[in-house]
Amino acid sequence: MPSPKARSGGGGRSGSVPAGGGGAGGNGRYEFMSLTRTPSHLLQRQGSDPTSARLRASESPCRRRGSGSSSASTSSAGGQPVPEEDCMRLNPSTLGIALSSLLAVDLWLSKRLGVCACEDASWGSVRPLMKLVEVSGHGIPWLLGAAYCLYKSDSAAGQEVTLNLLMALLLDLVLVGVVKALVRRRRPAHNRMDMFATFSVDRYSFPSGHATRAAMCARFLLAHLVLAAPLRVLVLLWAAFVGLSRVLLGRHNVTDVAFGFFMGYFQYNLVEALWLSPVVLQSMMGQLE
Numbered sequence: 162m163p164s165p166k167a168r169s170g171g172g173g174r175s176g177s178v179p180a181g182g183g184g185a186g187g188n189g190r191y192e193f194m195s196l197t198r199t200p201s202h203l204l205q206r207q208g209s210d211p212t213s214a215r216l217r218a219s220e221s222p223c224r225r226r227g228s229g230s231s232s233a234s235t236s237s238a239g240g241q242p243v244p245e246e247d248c249m250r251l252n253p254s255t256l257g258i259a260l261s262s263l264l265a266v267d268l269w270l271s272k273r274l275g276v277c278a279c280e281d282a283s284w285g286s287v288r289p290l291m292k293l294v295e296v297s298g299h300g301i302p303w304l305l306g307a308a309y310c311l312y313k314s315d316s317a318a319g320q321e322v323t324l325n326l327l328m329a330l331l332l333d334l335v336l337v338g339v340v341k342a343l344v345r346r347r348r349p350a351h352n353r354m355d356m357f358a359t360f361s362v363d364r365y366s367f368p369s370g371h372a373t374r375a376a377m378c379a380r381f382l383l384a385h386l387v388l389a390a391p392l393r394v395l396v397l398l399w400a401a402f403v404g405l406s407r408v409l410l411g412r413h414n415v416t417d418v419a420f421g422f423f424m425g426y427f428q429y430n431l432v433e434a435l436w437l438s439p440v441v442l443q444s445m446m447g448q449l450e
């Protein structure tokens with residue numbers, strides 16, 4: 162449907178209700194607010210107002226381009242041609258909305274759950290216990306423990322498993338470092354950066370290295386150690402608790418830990434695929450001797 166402006170032949174009196182912001186001009190003539198063009202007197206006023214400047218900066222490509230494009234396929238309400246592909250971009254995608262909502266909930270929930278983020282927080286007294294859980298999922302004790310077991314192991318099977326565990330832990334550090342460096346998500350504002358032995362990428366929070374390690378090591382232990390049922394449950398509880406403690410300590414947002422578990426779980430599949438067999442190990446040992 163053509164706009165009132167188009168119908169009135171470009172500014173003559175039309176007898177319609179004047180547009181809200183425009184109204185009757187000083188000369189008594191009605192002025193209509195075009196959907197695609199802003200009257201020049203408003204443009205001048207907007208130029209000096211930072212809020213409207215920001216709004217204009219975020220204005221849709223349709224509205225911004227509507228006044229001058231010649232390669233148009235659609236007519237706007239003001240008779241201005243508007244490229245159809247630009248109009249499509251105006252519609253925020255369902256995925257975009259879902260992601261923004263998820264992030265908003267994530268930030269809100271993580272802040273609320275960061276109850277051990279400092280001593281003064283509501284559960285501040287539990288912070289030392291949470292830090293103990295943190296140490297149990299840290300890379301250093303795991304690397305030292307695996308190296309010690311490898312050194313002490315006197316069976317071929319034991320050496321095979323511990324060496325592969327060592328490889329898995331190193332692989333985990335590399336993969337988490339790469340993802341952290343790519344995503345560069347800052348740790349929550351309420352986190353106190355008082356962790357011991359960190360790499361420079363550990364200033365970033367996505368994904369949680371503790372969560373990837375906990376998930377991967379839990380799968381590793383369950384697959385390669387003969388454990389009684391209660392101990393298997395304990396391993397799973399430990400992994401879950403390591404993840405939970407990251408959020409309670411304020412180190413991570415919930416999505417960092419959730420993705421960390423997901424990544425760690427599938428990292429174990431990679432470890433299985435790259436498994437160093439006894440044959441490979443023997444040839445490695447042979448080269449070392």
Ligand SMILES: CC(C)=CCC/C(C)=C/COP(=O)(O)O
Pocket residue numbers: 299300301304334356357358359360363365366368369370371372407412
């Ligand atoms: C120095 C070594 C060997 C490992 C660093 C382990 C570490 C501090 C990871 C960070 O974990 P989050 O991403 O869960 O905070």
